[in-house]
Amino acid sequence: MASTGTLYRGGVSMWSWVAHRITGVAVLFFLYVHVLDTALIRVSPDAYDTIIATYKTPIVNLMEVGLVGAVLFHALNGLRVMAVDFWERGPRLQRQMLWVTVGIWLVVMIPGTFYMTKHTIEKMFGAA
């Protein structure tokens, strides 16, 4: 067995691993862009406010929900990976922990999406 190679075995544990990988890389690529947009704060207040204005548009707002969802899944699943590595009962409970992960993700994302998009929805459809 290679020391760092990755084995493919199928099942939900494979899909959670694929999702962990994709979300990790996606967040890294966002971070490259994010450090660049934050760097405009050294150029001028106008330059910074202009780039931040794009964050407030409906489509980018929706992408932010996706980003938060990706980070949250990666973080929760990362905890699950650590529990399997370090907790004696972890390996036996890894499947149950995946459903707990998905459950927590939903419980946070449903109200989270509401609060994150509240302003956009009010602007588009009028405040209630």
Add this chain to the structure above:
Amino acid sequence: MSATPDLAMPNTRPTPRRRQGVNFEKNSWIFMRASGLILIILVLGHLFIMNILDGGVQRINFAFVAGRWSSPFWQFWDLTMLWLAMLHGTNGLRVIIGDYAKSGKTRFWLRGILYTASAATILLGTLVIFTFDPNLT
């Protein structure tokens, strides 16, 4: 060890076995877990403050950041988050490149591009925090 080890989560990187001397892969394995734990607080906290707390993304502008970076606490928070997230993400992608790029040459160039981009980004982000000027016009 058998060819198909009986791992509960075979798709994550297996716990590196003990070897003599300093083992880079083992240190990297530990670093991914230690930095991940700290990043939970730093990144999820950052996302909560930026996207949900009073007004979320709608209230972000130059003055907002100037207010935050007048406090050493948030400067330190952002600096730590920058370094840990970049090193964690870069190391993660280094491993992924190792998984998919089978030829030594492809691996070398992909990792070279990765390290260059990450080093430049860490340097830029660090400079921005340390040289920030709230009176800029």
